[in-house]
Amino acid sequence: MKKFVIKRLLLSIVILFFVSMIIYCIMRAMPTSFVEQKAMQLSQKPGAKSYQEWIDQLNAAYGLDVGIVPGYFKWLAKAIRFDFGDSWYFNMPVLEKFSSVIWYSFALGLASFILEIVIAIPLGVVAARKQYSAVDYSVVVFALIGISLPSFFFATILKYIFSVKLGIFDLYGIVGRDFMNLSTAGKIFDMAYHMVLPVITLTIVSVGYLMRYTRTNMLEVLSADYIRTARAKGLSEKRVVNYHAFRNILIPIVTLLGSSLPGLFGGALITETLFQIPGIGYTSYQCIIQGDIPFVMFYMLFFAVLILLGNLIADILYAVVDPRVRVN
Amino acid sequence: MADVRNIEKEEELALDDANRVQVLSPGMMVAKRFFRNKLAIAGLVIIVCMFLFAFLGGVIIPYSQSQVFYTTEEMKKDYAGATLITDYQVFAADGVELPSDIGAKLILALTKKQDVVETRDGSQFSLTQLDDNSFEIKEVGGAETLAVAAKLQVTPVDSSKKLSGTFNVNLIKALATDETMFAADDERFTVDEKGNGAIVTAADGSEVAYISGYSMNAVESGVTLSVDFREAIVEAINSGSSEFTFAGEDGEEEYQVSNKNGQYVITKYKSTSVINQFESPSAKHLVGTDGNGMDLLARLMYGGRISLLIGFVVVAIELILGIIVGGTAGFFGGWVDNLLMRFVDVIYCIPTMPLYLIIGSIMDFYKIDAGIRIFYLCIIMGVIGWVSLARIVRGQILSLREQEFMTACEACGISIRRRIFKHLIPNVIPQLVVFASMGVGEVILAESTLSYLGLGVKYPAASWGNIINAVTDSYVMTNYWFVWIPAGFLILLTVLAFNFIGDGLRDAFDPKMKR
Numbered sequence: 001m002k003k004f005v006i007k008r009l010l011l012s013i014v015i016l017f018f019v020s021m022i023i024y025c026i027m028r029a030m031p032t033s034f035v036e037q038k039a040m041q042l043s044q045k046p047g048a049k050s051y052q053e054w055i056d057q058l059n060a061a062y063g064l065d066v067g068i069v070p071g072y073f074k075w076l077a078k079a080i081r082f083d084f085g086d087s088w089y090f091n092m093p094v095l096e097k098f099s100s101v102i103w104y105s106f107a108l109g110l111a112s113f114i115l116e117i118v119i120a121i122p123l124g125v126v127a128a129r130k131q132y133s134a135v136d137y138s139v140v141v142f143a144l145i146g147i148s149l150p151s152f153f154f155a156t157i158l159k160y161i162f163s164v165k166l167g168i169f170d171l172y173g174i175v176g177r178d179f180m181n182l183s184t185a186g187k188i189f190d191m192a193y194h195m196v197l198p199v200i201t202l203t204i205v206s207v208g209y210l211m212r213y214t215r216t217n218m219l220e221v222l223s224a225d226y227i228r229t230a231r232a233k234g235l236s237e238k239r240v241v242n243y244h245a246f247r248n249i250l251i252p253i254v255t256l257l258g259s260s261l262p263g264l265f266g267g268a269l270i271t272e273t274l275f276q277i278p279g280i281g282y283t284s285y286q287c288i289i290q291g292d293i294p295f296v297m298f299y300m301l302f303f304a305v306l307i308l309l310g311n312l313i314a315d316i317l318y319a320v321v322d323p324r325v326r327v328n
Numbered sequence: 329m330a331d332v333r334n335i336e337k338e339e340e341l342a343l344d345d346a347n348r349v350q351v352l353s354p355g356m357m358v359a360k361r362f363f364r365n366k367l368a369i370a371g372l373v374i375i376v377c378m379f380l381f382a383f384l385g386g387v388i389i390p391y392s393q394s395q396v397f398y399t400t401e402e403m404k405k406d407y408a409g410a411t412l413i414t415d416y417q418v419f420a421a422d423g424v425e426l427p428s429d430i431g432a433k434l435i436l437a438l439t440k441k442q443d444v445v446e447t448r449d450g451s452q453f454s455l456t457q458l459d460d461n462s463f464e465i466k467e468v469g470g471a472e473t474l475a476v477a478a479k480l481q482v483t484p485v486d487s488s489k490k491l492s493g494t495f496n497v498n499l500i501k502a503l504a505t506d507e508t509m510f511a512a513d514d515e516r517f518t519v520d521e522k523g524n525g526a527i528v529t530a531a532d533g534s535e536v537a538y539i540s541g542y543s544m545n546a547v548e549s550g551v552t553l554s555v556d557f558r559e560a561i562v563e564a565i566n567s568g569s570s571e572f573t574f575a576g577e578d579g580e581e582e583y584q585v586s587n588k589n590g591q592y593v594i595t596k597y598k599s600t601s602v603i604n605q606f607e608s609p610s611a612k613h614l615v616g617t618d619g620n621g622m623d624l625l626a627r628l629m630y631g632g633r634i635s636l637l638i639g640f641v642v643v644a645i646e647l648i649l650g651i652i653v654g655g656t657a658g659f660f661g662g663w664v665d666n667l668l669m670r671f672v673d674v675i676y677c678i679p680t681m682p683l684y685l686i687i688g689s690i691m692d693f694y695k696i697d698a699g700i701r702i703f704y705l706c707i708i709m710g711v712i713g714w715v716s717l718a719r720i721v722r723g724q725i726l727s728l729r730e731q732e733f734m735t736a737c738e739a740c741g742i743s744i745r746r747r748i749f750k751h752l753i754p755n756v757i758p759q760l761v762v763f764a765s766m767g768v769g770e771v772i773l774a775e776s777t778l779s780y781l782g783l784g785v786k787y788p789a790a791s792w793g794n795i796i797n798a799v800t801d802s803y804v805m806t807n808y809w810f811v812w813i814p815a816g817f818l819i820l821l822t823v824l825a826f827n828f829i830g831d832g833l834r835d836a837f838d839p840k841m842k843r
Contacts, residue, residue, distance in 0.1 A: 015677055019677045022678065026690075030689065030693070137366075145824060148769060150816065152780045157816070164805070291689070300679055300682060303682070307677050
């Protein structure tokens with residue numbers, strides 16, 4: 001087990017190296033870079049140096065005066081020591097910006113994660129118990145609608161109904177107009193209030209996968225021999241489903257949930273941008289549009305780490321939860 | 329009739345009849361199970377409808393996706409301007425050149441109540457008052473009238489003719505001395521009071537000029553204001569009314585008068601051709617028009633073509649790459665498998681949405697043509713999206729490889745290529761078909777999200793995503809629901825239908841399924 005984890009971690013490092021290299025090359029190919037825009041701005045000021053002079057100076061200052069390959073290794077040498085440089089767009093250290101925005105994303109992700117579990121697992125179990133019934137069909141259709149809904153469209157409908165027509169929520173932002181005058185509890189409540197629509201959007205859009213997963217696994221378990229045995233013993237249907245069957249579907253579900261835990265930190269790029277929640281998703285969206293290389297590099301790498309971590313957790317959990325599986 | 333029924337009955341009863349035992353091939357079993365699935369059928373119907381809507385609809389509809397519609401709108405437009413003349417206007421006689429600053433110096437002299445005007449170049453002129461509002465300018469000591477100054481405007485009735493300087497001078501002199509007749513340029517003219525101004529008539533009875541205390545000009549060049557119209561304006565200004573009607577060449581028309589800091593503006597409602605923006609659904613435009621005045625139904629149809637096309641092309645690219653890489657890795661195993669799968673891992677770890685955004689803004693910078701951009705988009709999405717399929721194919725082939733029929737293949741000496749593509753890949757087809765049908769939905773979703781963010785398909789090409797892009801303007805979102813709701817539902821329906829089909833196929837391929 002230990003050997004397996006160490007091997008996977010070493011492999012992850014190699015993968016991260018290549019991922020960061022690819023992203024760095026693409027970012028450098030982005031000509032609408034922040035530096036050029038800034039140089040243009042600065043050179044248009046009265047009495048300023050020419051554009052070329054500014055761009056040379058800024059390129060040297062931002063470390064873009066070297067070629068792509070040396071530039072990448074320069075970045076890498078610093079990144080190994082957890083020095084990701086300063087964000088150009090926000091004009092502050094990348095890690096500082098990251099730590100100031102990540103908790104919004106985490107709160108958003110956690111709230112919708114909990115809601116998903118609460119909605120998806122019971123509905124999935126109920127649907128599987130009564131396969132081909134009206135309940136089953138409606139659960140399947142609901143799950144598939146959730147999967148098929150474009151998040152931007154659903155968010156717009158929510159905004160149209162709840163913000164424009166009913167006026168209950170604000171259209172954008174994480175805080176209300178009089179946020180500064182509120183007490184600490186009021187501030188927290190205000191932020192939670194602004195998170196309602198984003199959480200609903202995220203939950204509906206992603207609840208379908210878990211629901212369908214639960215249903216499929218439950219169907220499989222219910223057709224297993226030991227369930228027939230349990231029924232033959234004369235156990236009540238309630239006990240069969242809630243005790244014998246449910247425990248067994250926990251194996252795949254816990255694995256799935258465990259592997260999606262790192263994803264809670266990943267942020268929801270589209271949803272956060274739509275509601276302008278200043279989480280990691282919206283922040284990096286702004287940075288991508290502005291061509292802010294240090295922040296985007298960090299974000300992409302962070303995301304890649306989350307994906308690798310998720311896979312690793314899935315493998316480990318699979319072995320931990322199910323004693324039949326042995327990692328070799 | 330009865331005979332036929334009898335024969336049928338006999339056939340039914342014949343127990344050992346070969347027709348009685350229905351033999352179904354595995355493929356037919358799958359099809360049977362698939363067609364029993366209500367949701368899958370619903371999905372199939374929706375997809376067929378979508379194809380008809382997008383591909384046939386685009387042919388039937390009389391409009392193209394980028395045809396801009398115009399509409400005429402009654403718009404208040406400035407027609408003429410009128411100002412009460414408060415400064416003395418200098419009318420010079422023919423052949424007289426006055427210094428350019430005579431006007432300013434004249435006002436100076438009048439306020440100082442001097443009767444001599446001295447200009448900057450040192451020349452001096454004497455001023456003689458004719459009446460309350462007009463002065464005569466002569467050379468000091470001279471008798472000849474060089475010019476007159478009055479708070480009046482003299483406009484020729486026939487705008488093509490210019491009035492001579494002498495005419496003006498003699499006219500104003502006549503007005504000031506209350507004479508009704510005067511001579512100029514060897515002709516005799518009569519001056520008559522008319523309304524608030526005066527009209528000059530030539531000896532043959534034709535009207536020559538109009539004199540008014542208001543300076544009036546038409547806003548558009550080439551339009552002359554008739555004497556009667558000028559009269560009507562002055563009438564309206566004097567009576568303080570804000571609108572008046574005037575019967576011109578085009579019949580009776582309504583005009584509005586507004587006062588802007590002493591300047592009167594005469595406006596008129598005029599029909600103007602404007603882009604038919606955000607027109608509500610009507611018989612001509614069934615879904616209305618968008619912000620560029622284009623027919624939304626046509627755009628939805630053409631957008632559907634692009635969205636569906638992108639979905640299918642991207643999935644085709646994914647399938648080709650996924651099968652080749654996954655198949656090779658699974659079949660050969662060992663270091664080939666290791667190398668290819670690590671490559672897959674690397675691509676799998678790149679976050680897709682941010683990557684699409686980056687590439688989208690790179691394409692924005694190079695201002696890639698909207699049509700070519702769609703192809704780039706397909707290639708990029710295909711090249712990034714194939715990795716999960718490669719994993720599926722590899723996993724499946726790894727397990728198939730160990731089975732007896734593959735050993736038999738090897739023993740028969742069948743070539744490697746044939747073994748992979750003839751014996752292994754067909755066994756993966758169930759997974760491929762399910763992946764493909766769900767993949768198309770996913771790709772359409774990703775494409776629409778990108779287009780919504782303005783980084784996918786670009787105007788003037790239409791896609792369902794970039795039609796919804798209009799809601800980034802909150803005003804459009806709140807006031808013109810018909811712009812974004814239909815496109816959103818089309819995306820939802822299409823993706824949903826592909827998922828229904830995918831789900832139905834998966835169930836149909838599953839041999840454990842009871843029905």
